[in-house]
Amino acid sequence: xxxxxxxxxxxxxxxxxxxxxxxxxxxxxxxxxxxxxxxxxxxxxxxxxxxxxxxxxxxxxxxxxxxxxxxxxxxxxxxxxxxxxxxxxxxxxxxxxxxxxxxxxxxxxxxxxxxxxxxxxxxxxxxxxxxxxxxxxxxxxx
Amino acid sequence: xxxxxxxxxxxxxxxxxxxxxxxxxxxxxxxxxxxxxxxxxxxxxxxxxxxxxxxxxxxxxxxxxxxxxxxxxxxxxxxxxxxxxxxxxxxxxxxxxxxxxxxxxxxxxxxxxxxxxxxxxxxxxxxxxxxxxxxxxxxxxx
DNA sequence: ATCGCTGCAAACACTTTGCATCCAC
DNA sequence: GTGGATGCAAAGTGTTTGCAGCGAT
Numbered sequence: 001x002x003x004x005x006x007x008x009x010x011x012x013x014x015x016x017x018x019x020x021x022x023x024x025x026x027x028x029x030x031x032x033x034x035x036x037x038x039x040x041x042x043x044x045x046x047x048x049x050x051x052x053x054x055x056x057x058x059x060x061x062x063x064x065x066x067x068x069x070x071x072x073x074x075x076x077x078x079x080x081x082x083x084x085x086x087x088x089x090x091x092x093x094x095x096x097x098x099x100x101x102x103x104x105x106x107x108x109x110x111x112x113x114x115x116x117x118x119x120x121x122x123x124x125x126x127x128x129x130x131x132x133x134x135x136x137x138x139x140x141x142x
Numbered sequence: 143x144x145x146x147x148x149x150x151x152x153x154x155x156x157x158x159x160x161x162x163x164x165x166x167x168x169x170x171x172x173x174x175x176x177x178x179x180x181x182x183x184x185x186x187x188x189x190x191x192x193x194x195x196x197x198x199x200x201x202x203x204x205x206x207x208x209x210x211x212x213x214x215x216x217x218x219x220x221x222x223x224x225x226x227x228x229x230x231x232x233x234x235x236x237x238x239x240x241x242x243x244x245x246x247x248x249x250x251x252x253x254x255x256x257x258x259x260x261x262x263x264x265x266x267x268x269x270x271x272x273x274x275x276x277x278x279x280x281x282x283x284x
Numbered sequence: 285a286t287c288g289c290t291g292c293a294a295a296c297a298c299t300t301t302g303c304a305t306c307c308a309c
Numbered sequence: 310g311t312g313g314a315t316g317c318a319a320a321g322t323g324t325t326t327g328c329a330g331c332g333a334t
Contacts, residue, residue: 014308014313035299050316055299057314073213073266075324076298089260102257108247108267115245118231118271124215125250125267129260156288156333177324192291197324199289217299218323289332296325306315 007064021046022057026067026081032088032097034076072097072126087125093134100127149206163188164199168209168223174230174239176218214239214268229267235276242269 004023008015021042026033033041039054058079061067070078072090078097080088087100105125113120146165150157163184168175175183181196200221203209212220214232220239222230229242247267255262 012309012313016308016314018315036297048316052300052317053315059300069215071213071215073211075219077217087254089254089258089262091260092263098258098260100254100257105250105253108245108250109269111247112229112231112242112245112269115242116231116240116269116271117274118233118240118269119277120231120269120271121234122270123268124270125265127251127254127258127260127262127265129258129262129264132259135261154288154334158289158333160290190291194292194325195290201325286334287332288334290330292328294325294327296323298322298324300319300321302319303317304315305317306313307311308313309311 003066007066011064013060013064018042018046018049018053019057019060021049022054023061023066023081026061026079030099032070032078032080034078036076038079070097071124085122087127089127089129091131091134092128093130096131096133098131145208149208153206155202155206160184160188160191160195161199161202163191164196165203165208165223168221172241174212174220174222176220178218180221212239213266227264229269231269231271233273233276234270235272238273238275240273 004020005015007013022038025038025041031037035051035054035058038058039049039051042049042054058067062069065083066081068080068083070080070088072078072088074095080099082099085106087105088097089100090097108125109120109123112123146162147157164180167180167183173179177193177196177200180200181191181193184191184196200209204211207225208223210222210225212222212230214220214230216237222241224241227248229245229247230239231242232239250267251262251265254265
């Protein structure tokens with residue numbers, strides 16, 4: 001939350017309970033939730049919270065670099081409060097999204113510069129597969 | 143189009159003019175168009191074509207592996223008739239999407255297996271940057 | 285002739301916007 | 310006190326679906 005205050009002050013953004021709740025919720029999960037999921041979670045404690053506010057807050061947080069949007073190809077966005085470069089893996093069965101933090105993929109940005117005339121600024125890498133839990137339930141259903 | 147006939151016959155899918163038009167249009171462009179763009183292009187020659195048919199056709203083509211969906215994070219899907227593994231680069235200025243075909247990124251699937259308990263099946267890599275055309279127009283506007 | 289495909293319109297899911305009220309500063 | 314934020318509802322996108330008529334096999 002100190003993160004929030006520090007980032008908000010110079011932009012004269014207001015530190016509202018709703019914004020704090022959205023950011024704290026994201027900080028405390030590894031699930032990369034969608035706006036809808038964030039809304040449903042927070043609503044339990046902030047019954048007045050509206051989905052539009054969640055969207056507006058996420059957009060604000062993204063603009064100041066505290067949150068990043070993920071798009072794993074489901075047709076909606078997921079959000080991640082880890083803004084360090086890292087890749088993600090999606091379970092093709094249950095749709096879960098996990099971080100992949102330790103694999104160093106930073107060299108691919110360098111590698112690709114030899115093959116394009118674009119100025120390369122960033123990259124997003126998504127892996128797809130089957131998570132351990134779904135592998136286990138596969139076995140039991142066979 | 144022989145591709146189409148060959149892929150359709152065993153699945154008893156019908157080879158309609160609309161489906162041919164969608165697939166040929168995708169085969170003849172490098173622009174990774176959205177469904178809407180495909181629709182607008184084809185409509186000139188097939189005025190009766192409907193957007194719903196474009197969507198249905200793209201879904202069918204994807205299911206039989208003749209087309210792949212791209213999701214560069216715009217909130218819609220783009221389509222690519224090149225189903226060989228390759229990555230894409232998106233211009234942050236004009237939104238253009240280009241193929242990156244020569245950079246060998248296949249090793250990242252192997253690399254990531256050391257860092258996850260998922261069974262890794264596939265990956266999607268998107269680079270973001272500025273395309274040569276937009277770099278040039280930047281200079282002239284400065 | 286059959287069964288799948290088309291095309292229209294309506295429905296849907298996700299996200300954004302307008303605006304009156306509210307509250308952090 | 311003021312200007313930005315909230316929350317509702319309505320509108321906007323992109324995509325999917327239902328169904329009657331059509332057309333490829």
